[in-house]
Every structure is written in C-alpha cells, then in structure tokens.
Amino acid sequence: MILSKDTFRSNGNFNYKNIQKLKQEINKLDLGIKLSDDLDVFKKTITIDGHIIPNSLATHPMEGGDSDEKGSPTELTYRKYKKIARGGSGLIWLEAVSICKEGRSNDKQLWITEDNWRDFKKLNDLIKKSAKEEFGEGFEPKTIIQLNHSGRYCKVNGKRNPIIATHKRVLDEAIGISEDYPLVTDEYLDNLIAKYIEAARLSKKAGFDGVDIKACHGYLLSEILSAYDRKGKYGGSFENRTKLIRDIVHKIKTDKECKGLLLSSRLNIYDAVPYPDGWGVSKTEDIEIDLEEPKKLIRLLANDGVKLISITMGNPYFIPHINKPYDMGNYIPDEKVIFSCNRLIKEVGEIQKSIPEVSIVGVGYSWFRQFAHYVGAGSLKEGLCSIVGFGRESIAYSDFARDILQNGEMKLNKVCIACSKCSEMKAKIGTCGCVVRDSKIYLPMYKEMKSSEVSTNE
Template sequence: MPSLLAEPLTLPCGAILPNRLSKAAMTEGLADVYGHATGDLDRLYLAWSDGGAGMLLSGNIQIDGDHLERPGNVIIDREPDDDTKRALSHWASAATRNGNHFWAQLSHAGRQTQKLVNPHPKAPSAVKVGLPGGQFGQPVALTEEEILNLIGRFGTAARICKEVGFTGVQIHAAHGYLLSQFLSPRSNQRNDRWGGSLENRARMLLFIVNTVRTVVGPNFPISVKLNSADFQRGGFDFEDSLQVAKWLEQAGVDLLEISGGSYEQPKMMDMEGMEEAAPQNVAASTLAREAYFVDFAKAMRAEIKMPLMVTGGFRSRLAMEQAVRQGAADVIGLGRPLCYFPEGPKRLLGGMEMLPRKENELKLFPPSLQFLTRIKALKAIDGFACQFWYYSQIYALGRTGRPAPDRTVFQAMREVEATQKRWMKERRAALGK
C-alpha cells in the first residue's frame, strides 16, 4: 500500500504539494557578501530537489541587511538589480527542477542579531537576549515609522520572490526572531498599539500577512512559522499561540508550521524540560516520542482547520505516517537528517523505515565530561557545537554536492567560525563600513 506521505495536499489557495514531506528551513550561510544567491546555493538545492521532498523551505532570507540571523544570509531588503534577480531566479529554478515547491522563508532577526553583525539591533523593546557570553548587543526599540517600514519590506520581499520563481513564502514568527519577539510579553514591553494585549502584540504579524497577500494575490501560498510556546515563564504560551493561529486562519494563511523556543530556550534543538511548559491538554507522551510538537499540533487541530506542518525530531516513517493519519500534521518537516542524507524523502517514500540519526555522536564534551553540560552555559556551547556540524554539512553540499559526514565537531566549529568572520570582514570592506 502506498505511504500516506506520498499523497498530494491541496492548500486553501489552490496550490498542490506533490507529497507530504518538506525540507524544513535551515540556515545556509552561502550567500555572497552582498547577500546575493550563489552557485553554492544552487548546488545545495539541486541536491535537495533531487531528494524527493514535495516542498523545500529556504533558510532565513532577511528583509534587513543590518539584522542577519548569521553571516551568509540571503538578503532582500530593497528592489534588486537585474543581476541580483537573475541569481535569485537561478536558485529558484535549481530548487524546483523536480516539480517540487520552493518557498522563501522571510525573516528579521531583531534582537537575536549577533553583535558582530550589529551591536545595537532594533527590537520591539530594549530588552537584551538573556544569554551569557556577550554574543548579542543591547537592542534599541523600534519606532512606529520603522515598524511600518518593516511591514512594507516583508511585502516587497514576497513580491520579488514570486517574480523570480519561488512558489510560495513563509513568514518566520518563531524561534525568538523579530516577529516572535513582538508576540512575547517578555521581549515586547511596549505601551502603544504594538504592545500590551495579545491583539496588539500580534498586530505586526497580521499586518504583514495581509500585506503579503495583497502583493502576491489569492493563489500564491503563504505560510507562517509560529511557536507553540516560548517555554519561558511569563512568555508566549500555548493559549496565546492558539489564538494567534485562529487569527492567521481568518487572514487566509495556507499552511501553519508549529515549532517552539528561542535562543534563550532553544526547544527547537533540545526538548528537555518541555513538560514544565506543556499545556494541560497536551499529552506527556510528546517527550517520549521523536516528533517534538505533534501533541501541540493535535491540540491546535481541534480548534483550527488550516493545514499544519510539524517539524522537529522525526526519523521513522511510522511516526510520520501516524502524525498524518491522526490529523496532527498535514506536512512533515525534515531538517537535520537531510544535511548529510539529502535523498532521505525519496528513500522514505520508497519504503525506508528510518532516517539515520547522528545527534548522539555529535558532542563537544566526551561521555566522561558530559556532566559539565549541567552548567547552562556549557550546555548551550555543546548544543551550538552540534549545530555547527550541520552547518558544515550544508557548506559541503553547497560547495561539492556531497556531504562530509566524517568531519568532526571540532573541525566544523573551526570551519564555521572562520567562514563567518571572513564573510563579515569582506562584507564590511565591500560596503565601506
């Protein structure tokens, strides 16, 4: 019997995804110093298009070049010239060569902009990221005029992406980036129409959705990535998320991706402690299963009808099919495994039972020293070291078309840090900063 994962999905706008698997959004770091798409991105997405997923999501495409999630982001913060458009078009063409969708994830890092990119990033309020190490600077609160300008930039970027061949867009309102910062009462302490009540805190996101719909038209897919919760006391919680999801459904969003966490509480990478924040109507079995956010999605499904995408931890075909069968997810997002096993979707659709798992091998501290990760700062370093290994696999896929699974965590850390520093140095020189 054919897998449920092979069934097409018709979105509310009328677009059809050829199957239920999506390459999740993962930051690439392969743009040139001007933020333009490159041949490395083409090569990377050729591999992922050949991999068999019905939809590919890009990594963060930033709508403000001064607020990057990391060095090497693609940037669309103004009307592009012909060369820039051609580069974007080549990327979109490579990413869709097997008839799959390719959606642009549009984002602004806000206060989660690294200090080496911007020492004083703009944010809803002047509330600094609560992490040790000085990686993030003191933010400056956005003015009304700046907020309206950013709403327009999201619309412009969406229009350009449609023009050059992307088949949809996703607005990133999760993981502690700017729109997630607006939603959270911990980071949004404004007392104007953009802060205070949930309705006010969600206003920027809803204005952006409406602006994007206006410029791309009724038949172009619009997705939003939303936290199920921030997993922080006094932050954006599940009931808030459910209400925002209802508003997004009313606004005509075609696919809602459920995620969670931020840099301060990186639950999208490590779900320990999730039970402390889980709402009462979500089963504790989430913790024991590989699909981190399935039960949050099931709780949402009871209240909303729009298609849902769930990303986080999936490895077995059985768990993916179960999530679809139970109605918890219409689309399954696959991330880390596709960095070193890009053909994963095709293999799953062909009957493979389980994607390979590497996380347990990728530890900065050996088993004899894992007790050190009880210290919050060291735990974060260990987690980011693992993340850098995946970055290095993306570099390898982009540069050679093949992963480099034998690369060590230490080698990956050195490579990523050197690459990012070099990129920033060259960008400052190119822009005369």
C-alpha cells in the same frame, strides 16, 4: 511541562535497537507519540489555494549561512538545494532570507533585493529542474521562501547588533543586553511592512510558490508576540502584539504583485520562557503551555489567507532542545529527549485538530533516526498534522523522502544522528551543514572552527 534536572537527565545516545523497543518506551512513559507502518499516507497530495503539493513530506528551513556579501546564493547554496530537490520531498521550505541588511543574523545570511532577485530565481529554477530530472516532468515540489528579520540576534560585521522590541530579562542576560538598551521604535516597525511586501514581490518574480512570514525562535516578529510590557501600538494587548504580523500578511494578500503566492508562516506556539517574557506560556503556572493566544492568532491569520503553517517552539539560542531535540554534545537537556519530541508532536496535533482548515506541518521527527518515518506516518494517520517536516534530516539525508516513498525505509547509515554540530557551526561561524553525512564539505570547516576556539582560549 519542563521537567527539572533532578527529575531526568538526557538518556544519552539513541539506544532503541528496533521499533518494538521504541514502542515499549512510548507505552512505558505514556506518551502521545503514534506509530504506523502504513507509509502510503506520505503519498497523499495536499492542495492549498490551488497549489498542489505532490506528497506529504517537507524539508524544513535550515539556515546555511553561505551567501555572498550581497546576500545572494553561492555555489554551496545551489549545491544544497539541488541535493534536496533530488530527494523527493513535495514541499521544499527554504531557509531564512532577510528582508533588510540590518535584519540579517550574520553577514552570510541570504538577503533578497532588487539587485539579486535573479540569483534567487536561478536557485528556484534549479530546484524545479532538478526535481523534474529526477522524478519526471509531472513532479513539481512547491517552494516556500522564508522572510525574516533577526531582531535581537542580528549581527553586522561579525558583531552583535541587537534590534529588540522589548526587554526580556533571561534572554537579555544570555547575550549581554543591558537594561537601558534602546527599544526599536514604532516608526521602524511601521517601515518594515513595506520591506516585507517588497521581499514578497521579489520572491514572486523569482518564481517561488509561496512566502513564509517567519515569527518564531526569538526573532523580531516572534518577540513582538510576547511584548506584554511594550508601550505603544505594538505592545500590551493581544491585538497590539499581533498587529504587525497580521498587517504584513494582509498587505501581501491584497498586493496585486503578490497575487497567487501561497501565504504561510513558521510560527512559535510556545516560547518555553516564563511570562511575561514568553508567548504561549501560562500567566499563572511556571512555564506551562497555554495555547489560547497562539490558536487565536492562527485563526486570524487563516481568515486572511494563511492556510499553511509550520509549527515550532522554543529558542535555539537559549533552550535548543525545545525545538531541536538532540542527545550529544556538552549541552544536557533538562529532560529525556523523547519528552521534547513528544511535546512538539502532541502540541502540533492540538493545533491541527483545533484548526483543521489550516494545513499544519509537523515537527519533532529527526531524532527518531531510522524509525522517524513510522512516527511521521503515525502523526498523519492520527490527524496530528497534514505534512511531516524534517529539518536537520534534510541536510544530513537529503533523499529521505525518496527512500520512504520508494523503499519504505530510512537508512541507518544515512540518518541524522542528532549531534547538533550543524547548529554549533551556525551559532559560531554562520555557515553550517552536516559534518557527519556531508563530511567532505563541512568537516574541514568544523575542524577549523574548533581549532580557532582552541587558539583563542590559549
């Protein structure tokens, strides 16, 4: 439930002095967040379709916006993933990679093509080599490459170039899409299937263990899931709205060149905008969660071979605290931050318990800072997820997994502080990283961005 601003305001900076204070808050608010100090749960291996993930920790995709003009990784990309690989996570889930030029979120988003797949192979090889150098020949993290079309959030030459499947009033207004803006045709959507297949084939050639058919955060495949008002074969009924993602998955699953790929999806289960603009939202109550259709879709995807799903919610361009709880900056959430975390952990747990045949990657942990591993361990112990994933944490604190697994701690002076400057950079200039923990590289970029804003406003 989204609480009104009159009910709660953000509780300010993270202020739990010790784990007992956090426990007291959880009990006081009667939340479903679980805590455990049994950190051995993170050492459990996960086997999915013959792929062995060496521990139960994952880095979630965080789009860096640091490619060259052709979509290839640059030194910043290689640097980021080398650090992550040396951090010890068993599952490394790479950021969004576009399947086509017009589908990029900005001109610096990664984009895999026939001309540059060897650059992606170099990236994957670097990840595998770096992990082995750090932890021994027997340690090999699994790599998932996230395939995406940015839909209404596409940009070309720095300017918005929305490709929308349906009008959504609140989202249209937020980025200035008029009522008569044309919808993408069924023919265009039909042709995307081949582009996803080609991107998956190239990912396999580049050595990645799996592909993620991304359907979250308001991007194109996510938007189609709630295309209730769209005419034609991709709108209206549940079968029509889920047809495109199911067809893509089925085609990749049965494609000979994609054989052996671990199929996965980063999937929204709740958009947090009212029906008919939102997916996973009650049709009768105001923005209440309704998981009937998301569960139905996950079961269908599982039947077609998708046995690994990273659950998420919301839309970072519109209501960022839903999927990325944070407590600093000008944006003030409509609720206490811990409620946002609780929603993510609780509803992911509902999916995992309802569909145990799928390995679900849990989210909502980074905000807990130096106590995040206790929250993650609690989720694993209670069966609320199969793998604990960290997004922002992975760019702020790339070796969090090593510290959890080897030292039983997350260090206060290394954790993400939930300032969301990384997201601010992503939204405004495309390129992003951790301004606080990786300040040598990213603080100058941030300062230049802020200076440009001042100059523009003067």
